[in-house]
Amino acid sequence: MSILSVKNVNKNFGGLKALNDVNLEVQEGTVHAIIGPNGAGKSTLLNCFIGRLIPDTGSVTFNGQSLLGIQPHEINQAGVSRVFQTPEIFEELSLIENVMIPAFATRDGAFTINAWHGVSDEGLLRDKASEMLADVGLAEKRHDIAGQLSRGDKRRLELAMCLVQDPRLLLLDEPTAGMARADTNNTIDLMKRIASRGMTMVVIEHDMHVVFSLAERISVLAQGTVIVEDQPENIKGNLKVQEAYLGGAHL
Amino acid sequence: MDAFFLQILNGLDKGGAYALIALGLTIIFGTLGVVNFAHGALFMMGAFCAVTVKALLGLESVREDPTQMTAWGTPVEIREPYVETWFGDFGTFLLDFSVPVSILVALPIMLFIGIAMERGLIRYFYKRPHAEQILVTFGLAIVLQEIVKSIFGANPIPQPAPDVARGMIDFGVSIGFDAGNVVYPAWRLIYFLFSLAVIGAVFAFLQFTTFGMVVRAGMADRETVGLLGIDIDRRFTIVFGIAAVVAGLAGAMYTPILSPDYHMGMDFLVLSFVVVVVGGMGSLGGAVAAGFLLGVLQSFASMNEVKAILPGIDQIIIYLIAVVILLVRPRGLMGRKGVMEH
Amino acid sequence: MKQLFSLERKDVILLVCFTAAVFAGPILMKPLGAGYPDLLQKFAIFGIFALGFNILFGLTGYLSFGHAAFLGVGSYTAVWTFKLLSMNPVPAIIFATVIGGLFSAVIGFISLRRTGIYFSILTLAFAQMSYNLAYSVLTPITNGETGLQLNQADPRVLDIAFGRDYGAVLPSSDLFGIDMTGWPGFYFCATMLIICFFIALRIFRSPFGMMLRAIKSNQNRMMYTGFNTRPYALAAFVISGMYAGLAGGLMAVTDPLAGAERMQWTASGEVVLMTILGGAGTLLGPVIGAGAIKYFENIFSAYNDGILQEAFSFLPEGLQHVFVSVSSLFVGEGWHLTLGALFMLIVIFLPGGLMEGIRRIQVLISNRFGSGGGGADAKSNPAPAE
Numbered sequence: 001m002s003i004l005s006v007k008n009v010n011k012n013f014g015g016l017k018a019l020n021d022v023n024l025e026v027q028e029g030t031v032h033a034i035i036g037p038n039g040a041g042k043s044t045l046l047n048c049f050i051g052r053l054i055p056d057t058g059s060v061t062f063n064g065q066s067l068l069g070i071q072p073h074e075i076n077q078a079g080v081s082r083v084f085q086t087p088e089i090f091e092e093l094s095l096i097e098n099v100m101i102p103a104f105a106t107r108d109g110a111f112t113i114n115a116w117h118g119v120s121d122e123g124l125l126r127d128k129a130s131e132m133l134a135d136v137g138l139a140e141k142r143h144d145i146a147g148q149l150s151r152g153d154k155r156r157l158e159l160a161m162c163l164v165q166d167p168r169l170l171l172l173d174e175p176t177a178g179m180a181r182a183d184t185n186n187t188i189d190l191m192k193r194i195a196s197r198g199m200t201m202v203v204i205e206h207d208m209h210v211v212f213s214l215a216e217r218i219s220v221l222a223q224g225t226v227i228v229e230d231q232p233e234n235i236k237g238n239l240k241v242q243e244a245y246l247g248g249a250h251l
Numbered sequence: 252m253d254a255f256f257l258q259i260l261n262g263l264d265k266g267g268a269y270a271l272i273a274l275g276l277t278i279i280f281g282t283l284g285v286v287n288f289a290h291g292a293l294f295m296m297g298a299f300c301a302v303t304v305k306a307l308l309g310l311e312s313v314r315e316d317p318t319q320m321t322a323w324g325t326p327v328e329i330r331e332p333y334v335e336t337w338f339g340d341f342g343t344f345l346l347d348f349s350v351p352v353s354i355l356v357a358l359p360i361m362l363f364i365g366i367a368m369e370r371g372l373i374r375y376f377y378k379r380p381h382a383e384q385i386l387v388t389f390g391l392a393i394v395l396q397e398i399v400k401s402i403f404g405a406n407p408i409p410q411p412a413p414d415v416a417r418g419m420i421d422f423g424v425s426i427g428f429d430a431g432n433v434v435y436p437a438w439r440l441i442y443f444l445f446s447l448a449v450i451g452a453v454f455a456f457l458q459f460t461t462f463g464m465v466v467r468a469g470m471a472d473r474e475t476v477g478l479l480g481i482d483i484d485r486r487f488t489i490v491f492g493i494a495a496v497v498a499g500l501a502g503a504m505y506t507p508i509l510s511p512d513y514h515m516g517m518d519f520l521v522l523s524f525v526v527v528v529v530g531g532m533g534s535l536g537g538a539v540a541a542g543f544l545l546g547v548l549q550s551f552a553s554m555n556e557v558k559a560i561l562p563g564i565d566q567i568i569i570y571l572i573a574v575v576i577l578l579v580r581p582r583g584l585m586g587r588k589g590v591m592e593h
Numbered sequence: 594m595k596q597l598f599s600l601e602r603k604d605v606i607l608l609v610c611f612t613a614a615v616f617a618g619p620i621l622m623k624p625l626g627a628g629y630p631d632l633l634q635k636f637a638i639f640g641i642f643a644l645g646f647n648i649l650f651g652l653t654g655y656l657s658f659g660h661a662a663f664l665g666v667g668s669y670t671a672v673w674t675f676k677l678l679s680m681n682p683v684p685a686i687i688f689a690t691v692i693g694g695l696f697s698a699v700i701g702f703i704s705l706r707r708t709g710i711y712f713s714i715l716t717l718a719f720a721q722m723s724y725n726l727a728y729s730v731l732t733p734i735t736n737g738e739t740g741l742q743l744n745q746a747d748p749r750v751l752d753i754a755f756g757r758d759y760g761a762v763l764p765s766s767d768l769f770g771i772d773m774t775g776w777p778g779f780y781f782c783a784t785m786l787i788i789c790f791f792i793a794l795r796i797f798r799s800p801f802g803m804m805l806r807a808i809k810s811n812q813n814r815m816m817y818t819g820f821n822t823r824p825y826a827l828a829a830f831v832i833s834g835m836y837a838g839l840a841g842g843l844m845a846v847t848d849p850l851a852g853a854e855r856m857q858w859t860a861s862g863e864v865v866l867m868t869i870l871g872g873a874g875t876l877l878g879p880v881i882g883a884g885a886i887k888y889f890e891n892i893f894s895a896y897n898d899g900i901l902q903e904a905f906s907f908l909p910e911g912l913q914h915v916f917v918s919v920s921s922l923f924v925g926e927g928w929h930l931t932l933g934a935l936f937m938l939i940v941i942f943l944p945g946g947l948m949e950g951i952r953r954i955q956v957l958i959s960n961r962f963g964s965g966g967g968g969a970d971a972k973s974n975p976a977p978a979e
Contacts, residue, residue, distance in 0.1 A: 050817060076819030088817065090810040093803075101807050104800055105819035113828055115801035120601055122800065161818070286710055375941070381710055382656045386869060387940040389862060393933025401922050401930070521721065521858060528714045563730030570718035570725075577707055577715055 003028040003200055004049070004169055009058030011044055011224075018044045019055065020224040026169070026217075031191075031201045033211045036221035037245055042204045043085070045221065046173055049202075050082050051075050062169065073110050079168035083175055087154035089161065091147035095138055098146050099129035099160050106165045132160040136190060152183045156190075163194065170194075172203045176210050188213050212236075220244060257435070258550045264439040264508060266546020267446030268294075271501035272523035273530060273538035274453060275494035281470035281533045282490050285373055286381050288388040290498055291520025292395040296364060297357050297499025298511035299399055302408050304353035308334050308346050348413045350507055357503045358496055365495025369488045392516065400513035407510035412438040416507075438507050445504050449497060450539055456493075457535070466490055470533060525573045531586025541584055545569050604794060611790055611877070615783045619776070625888070630779045631847075632891055636884045637782035638843045641789045643867040643879035645836020648796060649829045650865070651874035654809030656713050658861050659700070659720030663834045665727065665856030667693045667841025669734065672741045672851045675766060679751035680759070682766045682773055682781065686842040693838015694831050701830035705823055708812070720858055727853035740852035766846045778847045785843060789836060790880070796832070797876055805829050806874075837864075866932070870939050872946030881947055886932070893931055896924035 006024040010017070018041045026032045034042050047053040048060055051072045060067045067075055081102075090098050103125050108114060133142050136156040141149070146157060155175060162170055175191070176184040184207065191214055195201060205211045211218065212232050219229040222244035228235065235241055272294055279287050310333050315326040334342035345352055372391065376384045411417065416437040457463035465486060468475075502511070509515065526545055530537030545568075551557060553565035564571075576583060600608065614621065618636070622628045627636075646660055667689035674685040704715040727735040735741055743763055752759075766773040773781055796802045808815050808822050815822050845851055854860070863886070871882025905916045923931045943950050 071821070072816040073819050073821045076817055082817055084817075088811060088814040090807050090814060092810045093806060097803060097807075101803060101815075102818045104804070108800075110819060110821040111824045113801055114804075115796050115799045117800075118601065118795075118798040119800055119803055120798065165819070372937075372941075379944075382654070383940055383944055385656065385710075385713070386865065387937055390933045390936030390940065393929055393936065397927060397930035397933060398922075401927055517859075521717065524714055525718060528711060532710070563726055566725035566729050567722040570722045573718045574703065574715060577711055578703065581707060581711070 001028050002026065003063055004202070005059075005061050006045075006048075007059045007061075009045070009048060009055045009060065011041075011048065011053065011055045017224050019048070022058070022221075022224070022226055024219055024226060024229070026200060026202055028168075028200050029198045030216045031195050031203060031214050032217045032219070033203045033205060033215035034219050034221055035205060035208075035211055040221040040244075041224040042221055043173060044224075046082075046171055046202070046204055049075075049171060050080060073105075076105065076165075076167075077110055080171065081162035081165050081167035081169075082171040083155070083158050083162055083173060085173040085177065087151070087158045089146050089154055089158050091145075093146060094143050095133060095146055095149075095157060096126065096129055096142040098157055099132050099164050100125055102161045103129055103164045129160075129164055132164045133157075135163070136160045137186070152179050155179070156187070159187075159190070168200060170199055170201045172201060172205075174204055174206060176205070176207055184210065254554075258554060259547050260435050260440070260443075262547030262550035263443040263543065264446075264546075265549065266543035267443050268501050268505050268519065268542075269523055269526045269546055270539045270542025271446055271449060271497050272519055273526040273542045274450060274535060275497045276523060276527050277530070277533060277535055277538040278453075278466070278470075278490060278494050280527070281535075282466055283369075283373065283377060283487050285376060286384045286388070287373070287494075288385050288520065288524075289368070289392040289395065290388075290494070291516035291518070291523065292392040293361065293364070293495045293498040293516070294502040294505075294519050295396060295399065295511065295513065295516030297361055297502030298506050298515060299403060299502075300357035300360055300499060301350050301353035301410055301503040301506045302403060302511060304356050305349040305410060308332065308349050308352075312336060350410055350412060350504065353503050354500055357499045361496045361499030362492045364499075365492035366488055368495065369491035373491060374484070374487070392520070396513045396516060403513065405513060407512040409510040410506035412441075412507035416441055442504055442508060446501065449500060453493070453497060454535070462486065462489075522569055525569055527583075529573050529576050529583050531583030534583070534585040537583055537585030545572065548572060600794070601798070604798065607876075608791060608794060612787050615787055616780070618783065619779070627888055627891065630775045632887065633779045634782050634843075634847045635887045635891075637779065637786040638840050638847070639864070639867060639883035639887055640786050640880040641782075641843070642837055642840035642864050643871070643883040644786075644789050644793050645833040645840070646864045647833075647868050647873060647875075647879040648793060648805075648836070649833040650868055651879070652797075652802060652805035652809060653826050653829050655705070655708070655826060655830070656865070657704075657716040657830070657833075658713050658858060658865070659704075659716035659718075659723075660833065660837050660864055661858065661860035662700070662720040662723040662856045663693045663697050663837035664841040664844070664860065664864075665723065665851070665853065666696045667838035668845045668851035668855055669727075669741055669841075670838070671842035671845035672743070672849055673734075675743060675749070675764075675845070675849055676747040677750060679749060679755075680757075680764045680766050681751070682768055682846040684751075685766065685846060686785070686839055689842025689845070690835045690839045693841065694835040697834020697837070698827070698831050701827050701834065705826050705830060717858055717861070720856060720861055724853055724856040724858070727856060735851070735853060737853070740850055743849050766849055773846050774848075782843050782847065785839065786880070789839070790876075794876060801825075801828075809874075866936055868946075869944075870935070870946055872948030875946070875948040878946050878948040885947070889931070889935075890928060893924045894928040897921075 002025040004024070004026040006022055009019050009022040011019040022041075022045060024034075024045075034045065036042055044053060048055050049062075049067060051067065051070060051074075054068055062075075062078060062080060065078055067078070067080075090101065093101075100119070100122070104114075107125065130139065130142060133139050136159055138153060138156060138160065141153070146154070149157060159175070172191075176187050179187065188210055191201070191203075195214065203211070203214065215232055217229070218232055218235045219226050220235065220238075220241050221227070227240050227244060228238055230238070272290060275293070276287060276290050279285055279290070311330040312333055314329050314331070316329050317326050319327040321327055332342065332346060334345050336342070338345065368391075372387065376387060418437055419434045420437045420440060421434050457467055469483065469486070502515075505511075522545075523542075526541045527538055529545065530539070530541030549565070549568055552561075552568035558565060580586075615637070618633050619628050619630075622633065627633070642660075642664060646657070649655055649657060649660075670692040671685040671689040674688045678684055700716065700719045704712055704719065707715055728737055745759075745763060749757075749759075749764075768777070768781060771777045804815075804820065804825050808825060812822055841851075841855065844855070864883075867882040867886050868879045869882070870885060871880065872878030902913065902917050905913045905920075908916060921927065923934075939946065945952075
């Protein structure tokens with residue numbers, strides 16, 4: 001069943017056509033990668049999913065509900081979480097707080113004044129957050145201040161913040177960019193584990209190694225259009241794709 | 252119609268002062284990224300440059316004239332300013348023109364103060380959060396105004412305009428109104444023209460010099476300019492100095508219109524900040540336009556006819572407009588995207 | 594009910610110590626020359642004001658330059674309550690808090706549509722409008738420059754109904770017969786301060802407080818995490834407005850007079866300074882900051898040349914003269930100079946405020962004297978911002 005459906009999306013920036021009649025169907029429970037050369041419109045497309053940008057025309061529906069023109073927090077409450085290219089975390093707070101906050105959002109909704117009992121009474125939530133931190137390998141740092149983490153750790157933290165929400169759709173914008181090889185492999189393993197639990201993911205990625213070890217379905221974006229959508233093994237040999245990359249990546 | 256026209260004129264001198272302060276604030280904010288709450292204090296210090304110049308020029312020699320006696324039988328004291336003793340008629344001229352003359356003095360002094368302020372304090376705050384910039388410059392403003400207060404006292408010190416500019420100009424005649432309808436104090440008109448000249452000079456400087464080009468580039472994209480390997484630091488210092496000079500000159504020339512006291516800076520600062528925000532943080536044209544616009548609107552609001560309909564509107568018009576503009580146009584009249592959004 | 598007061602152990606200790614320190618204020622402050630009721634009342638009142646301001650600025654990071662307006666509104670409300678209803682302070686402070694809250698809800702609703710410096714300017718604009726209007730058009734309500742005062746002919750409906758007649762004297766506020774000037778006034782304010790501190794403590798430790806701190810840290814992430822941030826910020830704004838209203842009400846309780854100068858933006862700047870000086874975002878900091886500023890204001894502004902000459906009398910005459918004339922700049926009328934300089938020094942060298950200073954000293958001591966265990970402990974627990 002298709003959980004995210006993008007139909008005829010167009011987006012112009014001034015004279016520049018960033019997205020040109022994009023169509024995309026993401027099946028529930030799959031890992032769907034969006035690849036393409038620089039400037040192909042991948043991040044623009046992702047931004048249209050979370051309310052950062054509104055397409056000029058076309059529709060984006062998630063689970064039957066249109067995502068256009070609604071607030072970012074409403075999109076998240078509908079079940080879409082996102083990992084950003086540069087980690088967006090709460091730098092001044094501890095790791096455990098960083099993960100508890102999204103858990104509160106999922107449990108209590110977009111706005112609740114919960115001023116009369118302590119965070120310390122939230123044992124269940126804390127345990128869940130700790131579990132998530134352990135899952136991404138940050139268990140022993142959970143009382144550290146997030147701002148002191150390394151870049152790779154910050155990404156993992158952000159991933160934990162999204163996972164704790166148990167989203168129906170997880171959007172990842174280059175989750176391994178700037179990571180060392182070992183870190184990248186750890187992240188791939190982690191994401192495979194998450195995928196095996198049946199979570200739907202949309203991944204934008206440069207690193208073909210990551211894409212081909214994770215994705216079950218790949219859409220290739222070039223100059224704002226989806227030129228091919230297929231299974232990984234078919235993408236590898238596709239001439240159109242190689243042309244789009246002009247040998248820029250080793251497929 | 253002439254009443255309408257007179258109100259526009261009335262607002263222009265105040266608008267000029269707002270525009271000059273706001274211009275400096277915007278340049279500093281745009282290039283250095285610093286919110287300078289001490290900018291009103293610079294305006295005030297410029298005004299006190301004029302006070303000082305007048306006081307120095309007015310130093311008198313006292314001599315007793317034994318040939319003349321007062322009613323109490325003591326010799327008549329003849330006081331004569333030194334400048335008159337030394338320079339004769341030119342000295343009298345200097346005394347009369349103390350306010351315009353003070354510009355020449357204020358210029359280097361304000362440049363020095365500006366540079367000292369930037370080197371001594373502001374540069375350490377480039378990377379600090381805006382809240383801390385606001386707070387430290389707010390503290391500096393208090394310190395500066397208290398120092399001025401301890402030297403010059405708390406009372407306003409009137410500064411006369413030169414004799415020739417003290418009268419009224421029947422401005423209306425020259426543009427086709429009947430005589431006596433649009434009569435306007437000459438100095439205010441001079442102030443307006445002066446502010447236009449300074450604004451013009453600043454814009455020309457930014458537009459036509461290499462230095463100005465770099466500054467404008469810095470306002471558009473600070474990081475990139477920094478990456479180009481241009482010595483940004485030295486330029487920042489000079490930019491701050493220029494902004495201080497602009498504020499100082501605005502203050503010195505304003506003294507015949509409003510007798511300076513130590514807290515005039517704060518009064519103008521609050522309004523100028525509103526002007527900057529209305530114009531759009533980071534937009535020079537916006538600052539100038541909003542300065543004049545708010546000055547004129549303020550003078551309209553203080554018309555009796557308007558006050559009769561909306562009592563108290565003259566007290567709040569500027570703030571009210573700021574609120575409306577910020578809500579309708581979040582980035583001010585001419586603000587750019589991405590400035591001060593976080 | 595159990596929920597209502599459940600606190601962690603260290604917080605119970607904190608609350609008990611705070612309560613003890615506040616009630617022992619008259620004794621503790623005596624050696625410092627501040628053991629008299631008028632000053633201690635001010636400590637408590639401005640402590641409340643700063644405590645509330647801190648919930649907005651310290652937690653959410655929104656820098657309001659207009660909080661004095663709510664203080665002023667609180668004062669006017671309280672005096673009107675005295676005039677119309679009763680000289681009892683309880684209805685006065687209830688109305689002051691409620692009206693302060695309503696007023697801040699309106700201003701907050703509009704101002705919070707913007708962030709950063711735009712927010713600061715909007716709050717400043719609203720406060721200046723209130724101030725200017727209080728001086729001009731609203732004179733029937735505010736009594737303009739003279740300030741709102743009690744009048745013998747005031748109706749005082751409730752007092753009359755309960756048969757209290759103040760006769761020919763101008764009444765002062767009293768709590769069922771206890772006069773609210775002097776020491777009883779202080780203990781009344783002190784009780785309010787402790788209640789306010791307790792509420793602030795609950796907010797700091799609650800999920801709500803955590804959300805507010807998260808908004809300060811990264812508003813963007815909050816939105817993409819599924820939070821509607823504006824109502825959170827508005828709630829913080831209204832709570833701090835209510836604190837300010839209460840503080841204004843208490844000012845009127847201890848001295849039944851309300852003037853517009855309380856609403857001026859310099860007054861807003863003062864509460865910012867108190868919060869920063871003590872340490873924005875810390876629980877105790879703002880109260881300490883408020884106390885410190887009111888204390889030094891009182892001490893410094895009372896100094897004059899005579900006292901200074903005495904203080905420096907051990908010096909040779911020439912030096913004495915120099916010292917006296919330099920230091921006289923900073924005291925008496927020149928107290929604001931000290932205030933400004935203090936402001937700068939704190940922001941430059943100790944942006945975390947006095948609480949940060951105390952923490953640094955603690956770390957220093959535990960590193961120097963504590964055996965390995967203590968030092969390591971301090972490091973592994975980098976105080977989660979409290």
